[in-house]
Amino acid sequence: MKLLLENAHIEGIRFYEAYRKHGGYRAVEKALKMTPEEVVEEVKKSGLRGRGGAGFPTGMKWSFLAKPEGVPRHLVCNADESEPGTFKDRYLMEFLPHLLVEGLIVSSFALGSNLTYIYIRGEYAWIVDILEQAITEARNNGWLGKNILGTGFDCEIYVQRGGGAYICGEETALIESLEGKRGNPRIKPPFPAIQGLWMRPTVVNNVETLAAVVPIINMGGEEYAKIGVGRSTGTKLISACGNINKPGVYEITMKESVEEFIYSDEYCGGIPKGKKLKACIPGGSSVPIVPSNLLFRTAKGETRYMNYESLSDGGFATGTMMGSGGFIVLDEDQCVVRHTMTLARFYNHESCGQCSPCREGTGWMYKILKNIEYGKGKMSDIDLLWDIQSKIEGNTICPLGDAAAWPVAAAIRHFRDEFEWHVTHPDEAQVRNFGLAHYADPLPAMA
């Protein structure tokens, strides 16, 4: 069942005529006849959870928005999709820009935002043109501007390009950057819902979250909540990549098991050349990596499904997170140490440098991992890495510190033998990979 990508393959859907012909902007027509409170109530009923990574209930977030008299409010769409492995928003904006614009109009109406911004990462330069064209088309057809559909509601949408920093995907850093300042995360509280953009109440939502408001209004919140399982309602876009036969963006109803998602032809289509699965990062690079033996079955022996609760079953000891839906598959030929080093390098490069544990710790972790990977590591380095990540996690201003610490922690937790092998076999580690963890074949005698 597809809600967001249903019309994605219709020719010309990127443009207004085709989009409108296939039922576009019905949600705006419907929503603007309701009161803003009713729209928020529908979203609350739908149980929609933030699709950017944290999974916070959107309706609840909207109801936290402060509404002081005489102060404008803002909605900001977070299109700064920078998580390694995640490219679902790009797909959505590139093929269905009007879906986002429609979702933005409905959400702006619900929140009372007359000035709405799309903050898009600088690397998505060509999508800026697509979005701006969609906005122009929407304005020309009376969906934006003054007095939309005669309801007296004014709304304008602006697209703002970022400078290409990962940290600007964090909502307060995004707001700082949008204000034209250096993209350093703010210290919370005050939360953006009280003091956000230009110190006005602001809601920052992910592209997919705002797009999902359209089907919620069209079908009603209660109907939407029936899709999915438990508190994971609706559909979710997963951007699958890595060692799979069919990388791409898939819309799932959260009832699929992880095994089905990887091996069925409808989705990833299995692993190329009949290789075995080694590990998987199911929600973008920040979430903990899980080895194959914990991926398909939870620690209790139940089947693991592609939804918020099932993926995080067992906590970080045996589970992981849904995250932003960047599904990265690693086959038996991949080296977890090298992979962790690459991620550590990324976080070192992207740390804003504001608070000391993250600024100094990420670089330190990268240097140690580099040593281990290139055969200069010591056994004590593994414990040191563990200690550094524990000193970063939870002690920083924004979640980037946690995001940098979790992949390292999970890699050591599940693949410690591989790290140790790198230390004890420095030369061999340069020419071959450790292979499958946990059920690895005995090492052949050194030639």
Add this chain to the structure above:
Amino acid sequence: MSDQNFKVTIDNITVEVPAGTTILNAARQIGGDVTPPAMCYYSKLEGSGGKCRTCLVEVSKGSEKDPRPMPKLVASCRTTVMDGMEVKSITSERVKDARKGVVEMLLINHPLDCPVCDQAGECHLQDLSYEHGTAGTRYEFDRRTFEKEDIGDDIQLHMTRCILCYRCVFTAEQLTGKREHGVLDRGDHAEISTLIGKHLDNEFIGNVIDVCPVGALTDRTFRFKQRVWFTKPVDAHRDCPTCSGKVRLWFRGEEVFRVTARKDKWGEVEEWICNDCRFHKKQASDWVIEGPSKVSRHSVISQNHYRGAVEAQPELVNEIIGKSPKLLFDIHSVSDVNRPEVDLSKIEGPAHKDDFLPNQKLEGQRKLEVGRK
């Protein structure tokens, strides 16, 4: 709301503070070891704090109304107190561990060139690592380095020592109204700099030297002239047309080596002073001397200045791991350097230069001098 008082308990000491006070400021009212250290927070600078993470505390009880503890350690400089809040600072192992981690992180890219650093002796990072850090580091890699940069006629920036507290950025922005420098780049390669080598030129910009917790911003009129503990602080004032003119002069002998703003017991400037007072009035005759500044007895600045004020405590010796007071730094029991045949631990009383072979060169010098007389 604002005239309401909140009761907050920090390390089992209860204090009453007005609503809106931060945990750190409440702790400062108690004082002593309970007060979390602060490397980036500066009460006179709006928006400062929250960055260095040395002031992390554990909130074990949120408030009277909502007694749930806070899951994460919080930055006490930016968290306001609630009525009935209970905070653990030095009584929490978690806090002590996190602080130790932060100190280690702050030091991994800090050059530890204290022996040649002008800030040594009044450096907040030195105090912090002495009080909250560990003796060694586990960091085994090269530290980041930068070229020294003159960012004005009187200020030198040595970015290698910087801990990116942002205090100077806030100072320039809030005090001078005109910001000419800021942070470039990001992460551990971020640096404080001016746009394309532009000089900082402003009447009050010298205050960035005082707010710098380390030796990254130094006074070019004072660089390498004196160690701060050889100079004696004296409060003085003058009739200055731009600032209050209330300063601290740092004397050695009759000579004024340095002029700084007066600092309170938290190391924060009491009143900002202008560049003219700071850099150009280096004669004692420029000033009306008020008298010696009050410095902490534990500060290295107080050493050798006030004779008799600090007397050796004989009982202290008994505490030195039960050893007799022969050598305070009993590193080697046998001296390899001086007289291998002498067992140092056999020597009675504090080690004296006569216990060792005389330095031939010095001895000759002394004889010459005696001869002259």
